[in-house]
Amino acid sequence: MVRTNPERRNALLDAAIEVLAREGARGLTFRAVDKEAAVPAGTASNYFANRDELMMQVGNRFYERLEPSPETMGKLTTGPRDRDTITELMNEIVERITSFRTGYLAQLELRLEATRRPELQQVLTERVRADIDFNVRNHLESELPGDADSVLLLYLAINWLILERLTLPGIFSEEQAATLVRMAVERAVPAR
Structure with a gap:
């Protein structure tokens, strides 16, 4: 039971x-x-x-444990509509996820296991797809600069940066990580 x-x-x-x-x-x-x-x-x-x-x-x-705070979500509607706001939000994501180190490492283990378990792969695919769609929708509805492709490029860049920070923390310092986030935003999101 x-x-x-x-x-x-x-x-x-x-x-x-x-x-x-x-x-x-x-x-x-x-x-x-x-x-x-x-x-x-x-x-x-x-x-x-x-x-x-x-x-x-x-x-x-x-994913339940990584839900953004209402304050973070509020920045989408109350903050300036510029690249600086996007950079701030991307840095918040890096901090939120790296603060839950074991969760991210467990998720990596699940992704590897999903290559051998079709049902797990389906569940994770649906969950990650929903997360990506949520981020694209919120970005577009908030009228921040950039488009769906900008969000996808940032998603990929930020995820790899997080992977490096959690698995090989000596590669990039926090300061370097923040600089890389800013550079990724500047390159993925056109200036208005």
């Missing part, structure tokens, strides 16, 4: 994120999740039918 306590379910998913980031997909077991969450053995198996379901739910939980 699958349990429905949402707080316990989220705690188990958060524990699974930590296990994935630390141990990789092979280390993601119900026993490891139970131990990480400090719950009795067998708890995770009461919430998730199998390991595949657990992985799919972890993919969604990562």
